Amino acid sequence: MKATYKDVKSDILSKITKGEWSPGSLVPNEVELAATYGCARATVNRAMRELADDGLVERRRKAGTRVRTAPLRTARFDIPLVRAEIEGKGAKYRYSLVSNSVETAPDWLRARLNLPDQSEALHLVCMHYADGDPYQHEDRWINLTKLPQARSVDFSESGPNEWLVSEIPFSDVEISFSAGLADQILTDYLTCAKGDPVFTIERSTWWEGQAVTYVRLTYKPGHRLTTRY
Amino acid sequence: MKATYKDVKSDILSKITKGEWSPGSLVPNEVELAATYGCARATVNRAMRELADDGLVERRRKAGTRVRTAPLRTARFDIPLVRAEIEGKGAKYRYSLVSNSVETAPDWLRARLNLPDQSEALHLVCMHYADGDPYQHEDRWINLTKLPQARSVDFSESGPNEWLVSEIPFSDVEISFSAGLADQILTDYLTCAKGDPVFTIERSTWWEGQAVTYVRLTYKPGHRLTTRY
DNA sequence: GAGTGGTCTAGACCACGTT
DNA sequence: ACGTGGTCTAGACCACTCT
Numbered sequence: 001m002k003a004t005y006k007d008v009k010s011d012i013l014s015k016i017t018k019g020e021w022s023p024g025s026l027v028p029n030e031v032e033l034a035a036t037y038g039c040a041r042a043t044v045n046r047a048m049r050e051l052a053d054d055g056l057v058e059r060r061r062k063a064g065t066r067v068r069t070a071p072l073r074t075a076r077f078d079i080p081l082v083r084a085e086i087e088g089k090g091a092k093y094r095y096s097l098v099s100n101s102v103e104t105a106p107d108w109l110r111a112r113l114n115l116p117d118q119s120e121a122l123h124l125v126c127m128h129y130a131d132g133d134p135y136q137h138e139d140r141w142i143n144l145t146k147l148p149q150a151r152s153v154d155f156s157e158s159g160p161n162e163w164l165v166s167e168i169p170f171s172d173v174e175i176s177f178s179a180g181l182a183d184q185i186l187t188d189y190l191t192c193a194k195g196d197p198v199f200t201i202e203r204s205t206w207w208e209g210q211a212v213t214y215v216r217l218t219y220k221p222g223h224r225l226t227t228r229y
Numbered sequence: 230m231k232a233t234y235k236d237v238k239s240d241i242l243s244k245i246t247k248g249e250w251s252p253g254s255l256v257p258n259e260v261e262l263a264a265t266y267g268c269a270r271a272t273v274n275r276a277m278r279e280l281a282d283d284g285l286v287e288r289r290r291k292a293g294t295r296v297r298t299a300p301l302r303t304a305r306f307d308i309p310l311v312r313a314e315i316e317g318k319g320a321k322y323r324y325s326l327v328s329n330s331v332e333t334a335p336d337w338l339r340a341r342l343n344l345p346d347q348s349e350a351l352h353l354v355c356m357h358y359a360d361g362d363p364y365q366h367e368d369r370w371i372n373l374t375k376l377p378q379a380r381s382v383d384f385s386e387s388g389p390n391e392w393l394v395s396e397i398p399f400s401d402v403e404i405s406f407s408a409g410l411a412d413q414i415l416t417d418y419l420t421c422a423k424g425d426p427v428f429t430i431e432r433s434t435w436w437e438g439q440a441v442t443y444v445r446l447t448y449k450p451g452h453r454l455t456t457r458y
Numbered sequence: 459g460a461g462t463g464g465t466c467t468a469g470a471c472c473a474c475g476t477t
Numbered sequence: 478a479c480g481t482g483g484t485c486t487a488g489a490c491c492a493c494t495c496t
Contacts, residue, residue, distance in 0.1 A: 004484075017437075023395060029462060040486045045463075061463045061493040069395070075404050077304045165299040166252065175304050176455040179408030179426040197408040197426045208246070226405040233465075258481060269467045274482075290474045291481045464492075473483075 003037040008047035011037075016056060016067055027057065027065040077227050079175070079201075081161055082128045082136055082217075091130040097156045098125040098189070102144065109141055113204060113211030120144045122151065124160050127189055133220075134190045140215040147212060164205075164213060172206040177225070186218060196221040232266040237276035240266075245285060245296055256286065256294040306456050308404070308430075310390055311357045311365055311446075320359040326385045327354040327418070331373065338370055342433060342440035349373045351380065353389050356418055362449070363419045369444040376441060393434075393442060401435040406454070415447060425450040 003011075012033075015021045028036070033044040048065060051057045055074060059065045086093040105113075105121040115121075122142040128135050140160050142150045153163055182196040190198070201217040232240075244250045256262075259277065263270040277294060280286045284303060288294045315322040334348040344350075351371040357364050369389050371379045382392055411425040419427070430446040 031462090040488095041463095042465095042487090043485065045465090046484090048463085059463065060495090062461055062495050064462060075306045075308055075402075077306070079304055081299065172457065173304075174455065174457045176453045177406055177428070178453045179428040179450075181426045195424060197410045199406070199408040221408075224405045224407045226403065228401065228403045260481090269469095270482095271468090271484095272466065274484090275465090277482085288482065289476095290483075291476050291479080293481060459496090461495085462493085465490085467487100467489080470486080471484085474481085476480085477478080 003039045003043065005043045005046040005050075008033070008037050008039065008044055009050055012047065012051060013056065021067050023067050023069045025067055027067065029064055075227050075229055077225060079203075081165070082138075082159070083162070086128065086130040086135060089130065092132070094129040094132065095157075095159050096127045096129070098127055100124050100155055102151065105141070105143075109214060113141075113143065113214055115143065115145070115211060124155055126155070126159055128159070135220060137186060137189050137218040138215060139218075140213060142213045143211050146207065146210045160213075161215075168205070168207050168212060173203060175201065175203045177201055180218070182218075182221070190218070190220045192221045199223045199225070232268045232272065234272045234275040234279075237262070237266050237268065237273055238279055241276065241280060242285070250296050252296050252298045254296055256296065258293055304456050304458055306454060308432075310394070311367075311388070312391070315357065315359040315364060318359065321361070323358040323361065324386070324388050325356045325358070327356055329353050329384055331380065334370070334372075338443060342370075342372065342443055344372060344374070344440060353384055355384070355388055357388070364449060366415060366418050366447040367444060368447075369442060371442045372440050375436065375439045389442075390444075397434070397436050397441060402432060404430065404432045406430055409447070411447075411450070419447070419449045421450045428452045428454070 012021075012027075021027060030041050030044045030048065034041045037044065048057065048059065052059050052065075056068055057065050058068050083093045083095070101123050102120055103123045105115050105119040109115065109121065110117070110119060122144055124138070124140045124142070126138040126140070128138065138159065138161075142160065144151060147167070149167075150163075155163070178200050180198050180200045182190065182192050182194060182198050184194060186192070186198065187194050187196070192198075198221055199219045202215070203217070204214045205212045241250075241256075250256060257265070259270050259273045262273045266273065277286065277288065281288050281294075285297060286294050287297050312322045312324075330352050331349055332352045334342075334344050334350040338344065338350065339346070339348060351373055353367070353369045353371070355367040355369070357367065367388065367390075371389065373380060376396070378396075379392075384392070407429050409427050409429045411419065411421050411423060411427050413423060415421070415427065416423050416425070421427075427450055428448045431444070432446070433443045434441045
């Protein structure tokens with residue numbers, strides 16, 4: 001008969017969704033709840049903490065716990081490696097390196113990644129195919145000051161992303177989604193028409209305070225990024 | 230000198246990011262860690278559990294805890310009410326109702342929301358402005374079978390979203406991002422050119438297994454959705 | 459000042475999955 | 478079978494923050 005934290009969590013969740021505890025209302029405190037459910041306060045605490053993490057309730061010391069008026073609507077997207085993304089759809093993945101060159105970082109890149117003057121960067125352009133059809137165009141810059149070993153890596157067989165995840169255990173990331181237009185170059189790679197709307201992901205990655213890489217991923221027209229919560 | 234779960238978490242985090250514990254390697258078990266940090270096992274457990282939630286380590290009973298080879302790259306986006314989104318940028322929010330009508334749900338909507346034949350839906354078109362400039366176009370359908378009370382709500386002063394969040398405490402949501410082109414109608418509302426790329430969010434919401442609403446939010450050209458993690 | 463959540467402890471038992 | 482994480486307990490003290 002002892003309630004687990006999952007029991008408590010789901011029971012309280014249903015009280016909220018069914019309107020028994022209306023938005024903005026005060027929830028009984030942990031000691032009372034522990035008594036009603038016949039469990040330890042720590043158990044209630046865990047349930048409530050998770051509900052707070054999920055954005056359903058708001059907790060403040062002394063003030064107590066309230067049902068959120070507007071539940072936090074946070075969407076979580078998994079950003080898998082392209083390979084996993086494609087193979088996950090049951091399609092055959094193919095990678096191709098378009099170009100690979102060491103360049104002085106252009107101004108816009110230096111500004112974005114906060115790089116010093118005259119920084120060298122490795123500029124890679126790659127294509128990812130699903131069942132032979134163009135799927136994603138990758139335009140990547142790697143900061144050679146931070147990752148000099150990238151200079152001698154062979155990217156002809158597998159993409160820079162796969163190398164990077166094995167090289168950098170964890171990092172700060174800024175990711176941004178937007179809509180763009182296919183220009184002349186993209187139309188060739190993605191086999192679409194000029195002016196087609198394309199979904200674009202830009203990602204900048206830092207490690208120990210220094211920029212590691214910036215990448216712009218452009219998907220073929222019609223791509224959707226979908227999630228549930 | 231007793232370590233808190235945050236101490237443990239951040240220390241382990243740094244061990245991972247600094248490469249001391251390399252990707253794929255096995256982490257000491259909870260009892261050993263509790264001994265090294267001089268704290269209770271529950272404290273270590275909480276730290277490790279959060280690291281697992283954050284996608285940095287992978288835990289399996291008996292097999293132990295391993296540093297993830299490819300850290301889960303999940304991005305979390307807050308999807309606030311447009312009002313909050315705009316006011317959060319320090320801009321003045323203005324709402325305007327464009328049209329409001331009861332219609333028989335078109336086929337594409339019935340398919341998407343799994344509605345029966347001849348369902349009635351409330352069709353709302355609204356605009357959201359930031360400092361007087363068009364910010365977001367909202368094209369919304371509300372299932373009147375599930376929410377008949379929507380029929381008599383006045384949406385002329387505040388948007389349907391604000392009414393919905395107060396009416397529905399929690400629900401299942403499918404959200405999807407894509408890139409589209411501004412058509413003739415959108416150009417008028419968003420004051421942009423025909424063929425401009427526009428960022429689009431589509432969201433379908435269910436409550437207790439039944440469809441509640443479908444909305445397509447179209448942002449003015451140039452809009453970005455950005456987050457860090 | 460006092461009430462609430464936040465956290466820690468030491469110990470216990472359970473559940474799962476590898477062996 | 479056994480080792481690991483998963484969870485619960487009963488009690489304690491602390492840290493906010495509202496009044």
